[in-house]
Amino acid sequence: MAGSTGGSNSNLSVLLQSQRVACAASQPLESFFLPGSSPSFLGSRSMMSFEDVHQANGSTRSFFRAFDHEDNGDDDLDEYFHQPEKKRRLTVDQVQFLEKSFELENKLEPERKTQLAKDLGLQPRQIAIWFQNRRARWKTKQLEKDYDVLQSSYNSLKADYDNLHKENEKLKAEVNLLTDKEPPKKAVLAADSASEGEVSKISAVACSKQDEISSAKSDIFDSDSPHYAADGVHSSYVFEPDQSDLSQDEEDNFSKSLLPPYVFPKLEDGDYSDPHASFEDHAFWSWPY
DNA sequence: TTGTGTTTTATTGCCTCC
DNA sequence: GGAGGCAATAAAACACAA
Numbered sequence: 001m002a003g004s005t006g007g008s009n010s011n012l013s014v015l016l017q018s019q020r021v022a023c024a025a026s027q028p029l030e031s032f033f034l035p036g037s038s039p040s041f042l043g044s045r046s047m048m049s050f051e052d053v054h055q056a057n058g059s060t061r062s063f064f065r066a067f068d069h070e071d072n073g074d075d076d077l078d079e080y081f082h083q084p085e086k087k088r089r090l091t092v093d094q095v096q097f098l099e100k101s102f103e104l105e106n107k108l109e110p111e112r113k114t115q116l117a118k119d120l121g122l123q124p125r126q127i128a129i130w131f132q133n134r135r136a137r138w139k140t141k142q143l144e145k146d147y148d149v150l151q152s153s154y155n156s157l158k159a160d161y162d163n164l165h166k167e168n169e170k171l172k173a174e175v176n177l178l179t180d181k182e183p184p185k186k187a188v189l190a191a192d193s194a195s196e197g198e199v200s201k202i203s204a205v206a207c208s209k210q211d212e213i214s215s216a217k218s219d220i221f222d223s224d225s226p227h228y229a230a231d232g233v234h235s236s237y238v239f240e241p242d243q244s245d246l247s248q249d250e251e252d253n254f255s256k257s258l259l260p261p262y263v264f265p266k267l268e269d270g271d272y273s274d275p276h277a278s279f280e281d282h283a284f285w286s287w288p289y
Numbered sequence: 290t291t292g293t294g295t296t297t298t299a300t301t302g303c304c305t306c307c
Numbered sequence: 308g309g310a311g312g313c314a315a316t317a318a319a320a321c322a323c324a325a
Contacts, residue, residue, distance in 0.1 A: 087298055087319045107312090129299060132312075137297095139313095 090130070094120050098127070102134050 090098070101116060108116075108131045117124040 089297065089320065110310095126298085128311085130297095133298070136313080 090120075090122070090126075094122070098130055098134070102131065102138075106131070106135055106138065 097120060098116070101112070105112075108128060113124050113127050113131075116122075116127045120127070
């Protein structure tokens with residue numbers, strides 16, 4: 001399956017290269033010039049309108065090196081055909097067409113590969129390689145996006161955690177205050193109803209906070225975490241901590257650990273409050289479930 | 290001009306599926 | 308067993324700062 005190593009296949013590569021250039025010159029991108037085809041292809045000479053294309057693309061890169069030789073006379077052409085095969089970049093037009101094709105479908109069935117190769121004057125193998133590399137780039141980009149999403153989720157969850165932590169400290173102080181002010185025995189009965197009210201009020205707040213935490217947690221783990229929905233092909237690439245990642249016990253512990261007034265595991269200073277710590281440095285992945 | 294970092298094209302080896 | 312996919316990697320092409 002694998003082709004030969006570049007530079008070592010003299011005769012065949014010269015032949016293929018000749019064919020490639022011949023194809024590009026004689027039937028360049030025919031399908032592009034059909035009505036309704038890409039407007040970026042302005043005519044059969046478009047491959048030669050390098051300056052126009054350069055200006056239009058605002059690029060200083062020369063993607064046309066392979067074809068520049070066509071304007072240089074027979075000597076250069078001869079030299080070109082007898083060079084050992086070099087790696088050549090595709091033209092802007094070719095890349096644009098491949099990109100459009102990739103947007104439609106990022107997998108390449110044989111018929112489409114053949115058709116693209118014919119349209120672009122390339123070898124089917126080159127089309128396959130281009131799609132392979134393009135999928136790899138796309139996957140990398142998706143991973144970066146997923147990382148960003150996770151990071152922002154983490155940041156907002158951490159902010160919630162910090163707020164709840166502060167609030168919990170406040171409530172604990174309040175409880176301590178009330179406990180310290182416990183009235184003498186005679187007065188207890190009379191005061192019972194009032195202090196019970198206070199305590200149940202605190203409990204209610206605590207419960208609602210616990211709900212907030214649970215909901216924040218499910219926001220991260222359950223919601224439409226990116227599944228490469230663009231085409232639905234690569235949902236398996238994404239990091240998906242599903243329920244199986246947390247046993248029932250661990251789930252329970254997660255909830256219990258957040259129950260006030262013994263709510264939050266004591267974190268050392270800097271464990272969660274260092275704004276300069278990197279995403280990986282934070283304790284999210286090893287959060288004490 | 291040259292050194293260096295990045296991007297693109299291509300190869301290799303392994304894996305899965307039919 | 309062959310075809311095709313992917314990860315890892317090489318190497319050419321290119322951009323850009325010094």
